[in-house]
Structures are given as structure tokens and as C-alpha cells.
Amino acid sequence: MTELKMYFPGKLVMGKGALERLTEDITAWNPERVLVVTIFPLLPLLKGLIDSLEARGVVVSVDTGIVQEPTFADFRELMSRAAPFNPDVVIGAGGGSVLDIAKLVAAQVGNPQPLEAYVGNGLLQGRYRKLVCLPATAGTGSEASPNAILVDDTDNQKKGIISPYLVPDVVYIDPLLTLSVPPAVTAATGLDAFTHCLEAYTNIYAHPFIDMYALQGMKLIAENLVRAVRDGNDVDARAQLILGSLLGGFCLGPVNTAAVHALSYPLGSAFHLAHGLSNALLLPHVMEFNLVAAPRRYADVALALGCSRAATDEATARAGVGKVRALIRDCGIPSRLAEVGVSSASVPDLATGAMEVKRLLKNNPRPVAWQDAVDIFNAAL
Numbered sequence: 001m002t003e004l005k006m007y008f009p010g011k012l013v014m015g016k017g018a019l020e021r022l023t024e025d026i027t028a029w030n031p032e033r034v035l036v037v038t039i040f041p042l043l044p045l046l047k048g049l050i051d052s053l054e055a056r057g058v059v060v061s062v063d064t065g066i067v068q069e070p071t072f073a074d075f076r077e078l079m080s081r082a083a084p085f086n087p088d089v090v091i092g093a094g095g096g097s098v099l100d101i102a103k104l105v106a107a108q109v110g111n112p113q114p115l116e117a118y119v120g121n122g123l124l125q126g127r128y129r130k131l132v133c134l135p136a137t138a139g140t141g142s143e144a145s146p147n148a149i150l151v152d153d154t155d156n157q158k159k160g161i162i163s164p165y166l167v168p169d170v171v172y173i174d175p176l177l178t179l180s181v182p183p184a185v186t187a188a189t190g191l192d193a194f195t196h197c198l199e200a201y202t203n204i205y206a207h208p209f210i211d212m213y214a215l216q217g218m219k220l221i222a223e224n225l226v227r228a229v230r231d232g233n234d235v236d237a238r239a240q241l242i243l244g245s246l247l248g249g250f251c252l253g254p255v256n257t258a259a260v261h262a263l264s265y266p267l268g269s270a271f272h273l274a275h276g277l278s279n280a281l282l283l284p285h286v287m288e289f290n291l292v293a294a295p296r297r298y299a300d301v302a303l304a305l306g307c308s309r310a311a312t313d314e315a316t317a318r319a320g321v322g323k324v325r326a327l328i329r330d331c332g333i334p335s336r337l338a339e340v341g342v343s344s345a346s347v348p349d350l351a352t353g354a355m356e357v358k359r360l361l362k363n364n365p366r367p368v369a370w371q372d373a374v375d376i377f378n379a380a381l
Contacts, residue, residue: 004207004254007146007164009133014173014243016235019045019134023052025170029130031088036062037078037102038093042136045177046093061085066094069158069268069275070101071151075115079108086110089130092168093177095189096140096275099133100148103166106131119152121359124163133168136177138221138228138241139189139276141196141249143171147256151269157356158265167253173246175239183229187331188276190225190241194218195279196248199257202290202297203363210255217247218304222323226330258364260286263373266353273340281337284324285379291317293366337380347377 013021026034034053038046043062050060065078082090082105090109092102108115110128118124133143142148148161181189197217200210221244227237263286264278273281291298295313302320303309305327310316328335342350351373355361361368368376 002205002207004209006209006250006254007167008250009144009167009171010169012171012173014246016175016239018172018174019049019177022049022132022134022170022172023056026053026089026091026132027056027058029089031058031130033059033061033085033087034089034091035082035085035087035105036060036091036093037066037098037105038062038064039067039095039098039136040064041180042093042177061087066098066101069097069149069151071153072115073153075101075104075150078105082109087129089132091132091134093134093136095135095137096142099135099140099142100150102133103131103142103148103168104150104161107163107165118163119159119161121160121162124161124165127165131168132170132172134172134174134177135242135245137181137185137189138178138238138245139192141193141245141247141252143168143173144246144249145252147252156269157353158269160359162253173242175235175242178238178242179233179235181232183232184333185274186232187225187229187333188274188280189245190221190228190276191280191283191328191331192276193241193245193248194221194225195260195283196251196257197221197244198283198287198301199260199363200248200251200255201301202294202365203255203258204365205255205363206297207255210251213247213250215300215304217244217251218301220244220247222305222327225327229331256363257360259290259361259368262357262360262364262368263350263354263376265357266350267337267342269353270346270350271340271342277333277340280328280333281335281340282376282380284321284328285376287321287324288379289368289372289376290364290366291321297365337377342381344378344381347374347381350377
């Protein structure tokens with residue numbers, strides 16, 4: 001058994017309507033000022049929390065400035081508002097982009113390190129404000145991970161900040177926050193969460209402790225994603241999805257992702273595609289590339305997807321690829337790069353960009369060379 005470091009949130013509360021109990025956790029810290037980083041559509045659902053805090057004398061500032069995957073410039077702009085406010089507590093409520101930037105705001109307020117000093121793994125030296133995360137999509141698992149991703153404006157590349165200080169003090173998992181997520185976003189974020197679990201399980205650094213989360217996460221997402229896409233008010237399906245996403249988040253810190261994410265980063269940056277959609281477009285093609293290097297692991301993935309065991313691991317694994325293609329089709333989102341405006345002319349640059357994401361490519365069960373990346377992108381066209 002290889003060494004494993006795992007960082008869990010200080011407190012995890014989950015359940016339908018759990019958000020109603022968050023005020024008690026926050027006021028136990030005796031804060032004077034609370035910053036809520038969120039998106040405009042969630043404001044009606046957060047009104048009770050905000051009113052409750054203000055009734056107890058807490059000054060609350062709400063920031064809805066993050067509307068897409070955040071850049072370094074977006075972070076600096078938000079900090080220009082957050083730093084003078086000087087919150088004691090930062091609450092992130094939203095999808096992965098909002099949670100990631102809320103985590104970084106909590107780390108930056110009162111911190112003499114500039115952002116550039118802690119881009120990378122393990123470079124952040126501390127966090128000086130309390131952090132609460134409320135996921136409103138079942139996708140990134142950011143609420144449970146030590147990761148935050150920003151786009152660097154200087155080279156248009158996604159950069160990771162990985163640190164145990166980015167794991168929240170308190171996480172509330174309330175499926176009611178996800179009911180208004182549109183079908184296409186539900187599908188893309190759900191497939192992103194599935195990919196977290198799959199890439200952790202098939203990773204060369206896979207670990208038995210993480211395997212438990214990865215397998216159960218894949219199973220929950222495979223069983224409930226189409227239900228949630230077709231009926232956004234299906235609270236049970238939403239609850240199972242957000243639990244699967246949380247399990248995927250637990251996989252990210254100690255094991256992390258691999259080639260699907262590495263190839264999706266330049267795709268998302270160049271064409272401004274949502275992260276989950278970028279992953280979904282590449283997922284079956286990377287699975288086909290990888291399964292010959294880890295047939296037993298990919299056979300287990302197929303079983304988690306609901307496939308029957310075939311005569312060989314490789315045959316079972318290939319059935320799993322077919323199941324993923326069917327899942328994408330049934331979710332009604334694009335399945336080919338050409339459908340989202342990607343042409344063959346862009347493939348060499350995309351492959352070159354993917355080769356820069358070494359921190360993830362090194363985890364892949366099969367080495368990925370530049371030509372391999374070209375072939376995968378071409379297969380996905």
C-alpha cells in the first residue's frame with residue numbers, strides 16, 4: 001500500500017434543506033463580516049441565510065461577479081472588492097468556478113503571498129479566513145478537494161493551485177441548491193464528476209482507499225444522471241448526483257485526474273467550452289486509448305456503469321466505452337468536437353497545449369505522446 005495523504009473538510013453536512021442550519025455554524029465563529037461569492041440565480045435560495053446572518057448583526061457582502069471559468073484577472077478584480085471589505089468568513093455558493101475562486105479569496109485575504117507565488121502544488125503557506133462551500137452543481141467536487149483552477153491571462157492556459165489550505169472548514173451538501181440547474185449543465189457537470197471518479201480509479205497512483213469513493217461515485221452518477229437531466233425536479237436523483245460529485249471531489253486531492261482532463265484544458269481555453277463538456281467530448285476516446293494498458297480497471301468501470309461481465313476484461317472494458325457513449329447521447333449534449341466548432345486545423349495546437357499539462361499526464365495509465373494526443377483529438381472530431 002502506497003502512502004496516502006487525505007484532507008477532509010472540517011465539517012460536512014448533507015441533506016435536503018440542510019442549508020437552513022448553516023447560520024449556526026457561521027455565527028459560532030463570531031464573525032463581523034461575511035463575504036458570499038455566488039451567482040445571481042442562487043440569490044433567492046440564499047436570502048434566508050443572508051437575512052439570518054444580518055439579523056444577528058453580521059455585515060454581509062454578496063459578490064456575483066464570477067459568471068464563467070475565472071481568470072487571474074477575474075480573481076484580482078474580485079480581490080479589489082474583497083480585500084477592503086476584509087471578511088472573517090468567505091462563503092462560496094455555486095458551481096466549480098465560484099467555489100474555486102471563493103477558496104482562493106479566503107486564502108488571499110490577509111495573506112502576504114501574491115497569487116503567482118502559490119500557483120502550483122503545495123506552495124500556499126496558509127489561509128487566514130474561514131471558508132464555507134455550498135455546491136450548487138453536481139460536478140467539480142471542488143467543495144471537497146484541495147484544488148482550484150484559474151485561466152492565466154498571459155498564455156490562456158489553465159493553471160492549478162493545489163494546497164490542503166484550500167479544503168473548506170465547512171461544507172453543506174443540499175440537493176435543493178441544484179434543482180434549477182439546466183439540463184445541459186446538469187449533463188456536462190455530471191459527466192465531469194464521473195470523469196473524476198473514473199480517472200482516479202484508473203490512475204497509475206490509484207489507491208484502495210480512494211477506489212471505494214471512485215467506484216461508488218461512478219455507480220451513483222451512472223444510475224441517476226439521465227434521470228436528473230430529464231427531470232430537474234427529481235430531488236432523489238439530484239441528491240444521488242451531488243453525493244457522487246462529492247465522492248469524486250474526495251478523489252482529486254490524493255490521486256487526481258489524468259489524460260481526459262489534460263486534453264480538455266486547452267480545448268476549453270481555446271474554444272471557451274464549459275469544463276464538463278470538454279471532458280465529455282473526450283472521455284470515450286481517452287477510455288479507448290487507455291483500456292489496453294489497464295483492462296481490469298476499465299472492466300471494473302464498465303461494471304460500475306451497469307454492464308455485464310464479458311469473456312475477457314478487455315471485452316468488458318469496451319462495453320463500458322459503449323455505455324459512456326450511450327450516457328452522453330441520452331443526456332442530449334454534443335458528442336463530437338465538430339459540433340462545438342472545433343476543426344482539424346486546430347488539433348496540432350490543442351495537442352501541444354495538452355502536452356504542457358504534465359502534472360496530470362503523468363498519472364495516466366498509458367503514456368501520452370504528442371501524436372497520441374493528435375490522434376485522440378482527431379478521433380473525437
